Amino acid sequence: MLSLEGVTKTYRVGAFGTSTLTAVDDVSLDLAPGEVVSLIGESGSGKTTLGKTVLGLLSPTKGRITLDGERARPGKAYYRHVQGVFQDPFSCYNPVFKADRVLTMIRNEYFPGVADSEWQGRIETSLSDVGLDPGQILGRYPHQLSGGQLQRLLIARALLLDLRYLVADEITSMLDASTRIDVLNLLADLKARGLGVLFVTHDLSLGNYISERAVVLYRGRVVESGSTAAVFGNPLHPYTIRLLSSVPRLTSRWGGEEDTASAEVPEPDDRKGASTLVEAEPGHLVRRTGGDTDAGTASLRSAR
Numbered sequence: 001m002l003s004l005e006g007v008t009k010t011y012r013v014g015a016f017g018t019s020t021l022t023a024v025d026d027v028s029l030d031l032a033p034g035e036v037v038s039l040i041g042e043s044g045s046g047k048t049t050l051g052k053t054v055l056g057l058l059s060p061t062k063g064r065i066t067l068d069g070e071r072a073r074p075g076k077a078y079y080r081h082v083q084g085v086f087q088d089p090f091s092c093y094n095p096v097f098k099a100d101r102v103l104t105m106i107r108n109e110y111f112p113g114v115a116d117s118e119w120q121g122r123i124e125t126s127l128s129d130v131g132l133d134p135g136q137i138l139g140r141y142p143h144q145l146s147g148g149q150l151q152r153l154l155i156a157r158a159l160l161l162d163l164r165y166l167v168a169d170e171i172t173s174m175l176d177a178s179t180r181i182d183v184l185n186l187l188a189d190l191k192a193r194g195l196g197v198l199f200v201t202h203d204l205s206l207g208n209y210i211s212e213r214a215v216v217l218y219r220g221r222v223v224e225s226g227s228t229a230a231v232f233g234n235p236l237h238p239y240t241i242r243l244l245s246s247v248p249r250l251t252s253r254w255g256g257e258e259d260t261a262s263a264e265v266p267e268p269d270d271r272k273g274a275s276t277l278v279e280a281e282p283g284h285l286v287r288r289t290g291g292d293t294d295a296g297t298a299s300l301r302s303a304r
């Protein structure tokens with residue numbers, strides 16, 4: 001189990017770093033093998049900061065991350081099991097090196113003693129696991145491959161390790177619609193084989209498509225979490241309701257009667273007074289604040 005316990009990340013900002021910005025505030029969540037948890041929130045809500053903290057690229061200001069009960073220590077042993085794939089596959093490759101160099105780096109770092117023939121076999125298996133034809137990938141430069149192929153190659157690279165958890169941060173946002181669905185289906189296959197995925201997205205429909213649990217982040221705090229069916233089917237926090245209201249429907253047109261994207265919805269203020277996550281129904285947590293009222297939630301609902 002990969003667990004986050006009260007993780008907080010504060011950045012120093014302003015001239016000379018004199019002030020602070022809390023990007024992630026007391027977040028706790030568990031990710032089990034074979035489970036996809038989506039971390040949903042608008043731009044600036046702290047998703048990437050949280051993902052980088054899980055990957056040890058940032059250290060938490062407070063709280064801790066554990067892998068099977070042991071405090072996570074970024075290093076070879078941790079990265080054997082926990083890896084990340086990010087939004088922009090092009091920036092992950094050096095344009096002057098052939099794309100398969102990312103695979104060679106894994107060999108040099110983790111498996112220097114493995115014989116050439118065995119390594120070749122492992123590469124072929126990991127590429128075919130992500131639906132890539134080695135003949136079409138190996139020996140090519142990044143600019144000769146599509147975004148979808150590069151993203152799959154990064155996942156294949158992770159599969160060369162004894163991968164158990166993947167942080168997938170907006171990995172489909174730079175892909176076209178049909179490639180996006182291919183990559184999502186690939187994640188679903190890997191999940192079926194026991195991989196735990198933290199699926200970071202601002203796109204509610206993707207979160208709904210792929211995950212069984214959803215965690216909604218607002219200004220660095222979890223405001224609602226639970227099964228995806230509960231969070232999407234019966235959203236309780238004003239922010240979740242507002243997010244769901246802002247998804248344009250295929251049948252609605254801007255400014256039309258069914259236009260929910262431009263509906264005026266009051267800004268929920270989570271910083272008002274003390275707030276806690278309460279269990280509204282089994283497994284479905286919602287943050288209740290001094291500023292929240294049932295009447296406010298009801299008026300937001302009616303705007304959907």
Ligand SMILES: Nc1ncnc2c1ncn2[C@@H]1O[C@H](COP(=O)(O)OP(=O)(O)OP(=O)(O)O)[C@@H](O)[C@H]1O
Pocket residue numbers: 011012013021022023041042043044045046047048049050202
């Ligand atoms: N290195 C940094 N130094 C200072 N502030 C930062 C830094 N990185 C992120 N922030 C701030 O932390 C907050 C959360 O940023 P983060 O990138 O984690 O959000 P996000 O939800 O991933 O947004 P997006 O979807 O736009 O990537 C934002 O207010 C951002 O400006």
